[in-house]
Amino acid sequence: MKITEIVEQTVSIGSPIRNAVIDFSAMTVSAVAVRTDHVVEGRPLVGYGFSSNGRYAQGGILRERIIPRLLAADPDALVDASGVLDPFKCWDTMVRNEKPGGHGERSVAVGTIDMALWDLAAKAEGVPLYRLLADRYRGVVADPAVEVYAAGGYYYPGEQETKLQDELKSYLDMGFTAVKMKIGGAPLKDDLRRIEAALAVTGGGDALAVDANARFDVATALAYARAMRPYGLRWYEEPVEVLDFAGLAEVAAAASMPIATGENIFSMVDSRNLVRYGGLDPAQDYLQMDPALSYGLVEYLRTLDMLASHGWSARRCVPHGGHQFGLHLAAGLGLMGNEAYPKVFEPFGRFAPDMTLANGKVTLTDHPGIGYEAIDEIYRILSTETLS
Template sequence: MRIASIRQGVVPISSAIANAYIDFSKMTASVVAVTVEDGAGRRVTGYGFNSNGRYAQPGLLAERFIPRLEACDETVLAAADGTLNVHGAWAAMMRNEKPGGHGDRSVAVGVLDMALWDAAAKLEGKPLWRLLADRYRGGEADEAAWVYAAGGYYYPGKDVEALVEEMKRYLGLGYTTVKMKIGGAPGTAIRDALKEDLARIEAVLKLLGGDGSRLAVDVNGRFGLHAALAYGAALAPFNLRWYEEPLDPLDFATHATLAEHYAPPLATGENLFSMLDARNLIRHGGLRPDRDILQFDPALSYGLVEYLRTLEMLQAHGWSPRRCVPHGGHQFALNIAVGLGLGGNESYPEVFAPFGGFATDTPVVEGRIRMPDLPGIGFEAKNDLWAVLKDL
């Protein structure tokens, strides 16, 4: 077993859209291709990339993590049963890295981790979801994954009517649950911003027949406690699917205060990038395992090796994997959701192309999607993404 080659590139995913905290006018993503030979005549290439919201990491990849992975020999890369030892390769990439500091480093490692799992599944001739179910769930895989359409971004000139039309398109694609951004009115007093957002929310709810369980709202961490409480009091009667990341993701004590006052589901976690950060959220954030949603993104948080540790920690603290609905809207997390029995997965039908969305010929039916039976993660079956990855 050896690494034959590793190549990386940077791909723009820039857009005029914005959430309540950042715009995406300069957004980029790292892409990698890791070619592995198993010594028995099999040669496969695994692909990886980082999720939206974090920029490409060419420097960290080139200076630290790719050289460490290239230096791995048979004793590191081959498991006892002859399969690719992704856990061993991950440990080699993290050698000489101090604890803590889980920012951009976790993104770079996550890109390579994704490619290694893609390669590992291809070497075994299995879809990644099947490999994960066989290894970690006694062979049990979900028949399909629940997915929701994430959108509702701010855009120059976009009014309530355009927002509703966007949500109509998602429903037409087979989604039953949608998510929209709130809290993004710049330089506006809380009272005025809330009034504007309530009008937007009520318009989308009208489209959904008044069913708040089919709508989630996302603040992207912009609020302080006062604004979060004011919005929470106004949102509570709608019984929304969830109220997402209203506060800074690392302000656990304030999250706990909000949870004392807001009874419907909260969602957070997409900007926590390690098992230890996730554990601090569970210990100190006041979240409730019977209703709240955890959105840790394996592509941003050191990859699946670390995500497996996070799931183990959650179960030790009384949380079901079904409370996990990863951020990112990519095929990697979708495979993980099906193989490990998570609660579902995000989807980006109209933004963050070509990385958002799933295989080209796998339609969403009544809010659920079935996985194709293709070796690896299945990037080759997503036409617009494969057009980018194959150039590596």
Template sequence: MKIDEIREVTAPIASSIANAYIDFSKMTLSLVAVVTDVVRDGRRVVGYGFNSNGRYGQGGLIRERFAPRILEAAPESLLDDTGENLDPDRIWATMMKNEKPGGHGERSVAVGTIDMAVWDAVAKIVGEPLFRLLARRYGHEADPRVFVYAAGGYYYPGKGLDELRAEMRSYLDRGYTVVKMKIGNSIAEDQPRIEAVLKELDGKAQLAVDANGRLTLEQGIAYAKMLREYPLFWYEEVGDPLDFALQAALAEFYPGPMATGENLFSHQDARNLLRYGGMRPDRDWLQFDCALSYGLCEYLRTLEVLKVAGWSPSRCIPHGGHQMSLNIAAGLGLGGNESYPDLFQPYGGFPDGVRVEDGHIVMPDLPGIGFEGKSDLIKVMRELAE
């Protein structure tokens, strides 16, 4: 058993939308195929992975550094103790050879992308959904019913209050009970947007708001004083994600739930957030995204950090809107997952036929991560691998 090839393509996911910090008009991602020599049902097992939106494709790092280390390693060194499957931890350690500690930047995205593909292959080799493999391997009870919320509400040229309300209404109509919108341009612009959305929701769903790290402490406090007058699901990523003092200070002004973590890329970053960021385990939410933070192997270390700090994994609702995090949520007891009903396709969303009901989806019993169940996505993936 061995990995024959690792293929990567940098693909556009450009869209004429923006949050308070960046626009997505030139956004890309890396799509990776880990091609094995294992055959199941007459087809070679291929694991697929890609990085989440908001970080660009990592083709250079993947092709020049991390894929060669795997392909140059002795094949048996990448197998588990039974010799009957790949070992994600051994492959992860091989990728990280000759990498200095720290520097958790773009390399965490490159490694996370390959790691996703490895786990997809591992679950396909044993012929079961990844979430069930994770539950069995790490002593959890698999729960195929997963909470999901709809992320949208971006700034868009010509997008007024009527268009914003219509967008949020469409999420309600599709079964979501929590929706999210972007804020951070200015209170003068955002307060009417928030009030318009809340009026449209009319108590049938909750609203979360996301500043995407745009605000200074003073601006974040001003927003907090405005936002605390509304029944929000959370107030997300107010300032720079590494400014833990800013995050801690906000708790003095915002008693409601806050959320952050999508731009932290290691278990060390997560530990520092919990130590110094003033996060409150009874109400706040953690949004670490395995696809941006060295993959599931590292995410397991992050969950151990949470446990030591007295946090439940149920306070994690990952960023990214991808099926990898859905599997982690269902297999390891996370609180749910982000969803992009209309954006970043074909990479976001669920397998065909999966519907949102009362804010939850039910994971289908598809081998691996489940990419083969999403027809528009698997078509793109197989074009790379075959």
């Protein structure tokens, strides 16, 4: 199998919403198609990928560094013993001549291509990605369904509590049993009113998580933790700046609810520092590293190995991003679950039509690879006809 072309484009997922830190009116992602000379059923195999939401498109890095390295490489140096593109060998090529550290943007570009390479690897074997992963890394065991929660509850222009309640109720009506809302974009007293309005819909705190998007200093994060203590929330997400591990440890020690964090941690090494110094409890807290933002599945596998060596189960991992790639990883690698975005960042959070959501869990597609071809709204963007 040889790469014949890699094409990319920037795609808008802008929306008139905001969290505590940024608005998403100009949000973009990178979409890529990795074309090969490997023919199946009369057509060359193509792998598709895109970057996750929240970090903007990475077209410059992709075009100037990552894609040229793959195209310039000896094709024989990129394949495994069976002649299929090897994501690990391709990963080594993509990061060649990159200095250690500084993971914030190039990790997204590498993760975008990595997604497409794993799509190709599974397609070459004629199986869905979760089956490939279960066979290689989990003794063939795959979860038949993945637990998902609905992420939303953003700040909308002129938002009232009734609008938030209507949004969260719509998620429960879809079949979700847990939802997440934003905090930190309003004064504490206003956010508490919003949380109480949400609790009136969910019926209890175990079905409601809150996300501060790393907005707070330690004092403010502690004030929120104290104020939210009576609610018994599912988790308190990113209460302080993502690399302030000492601050996070202080909040985690004082909070009565689980802490969730990691979506803005982009490497195995930084993830290791998080679990070493962040004061998190592997029996209670949650890790949300997003493979599409953090150098892809190749690095995520290394991260899972590191976590296991520090006493963390994969069942404490719930990737950020709300994409079908994450669902495959959750089912194939035995993660706790995956985030979902039912109504924002369209269309990249959509499930395939043959996937069933019920009682907070979604079944996976049996389409080879990740299965983006089965989601018309996504495939129209990812298809080579659009990207070329």
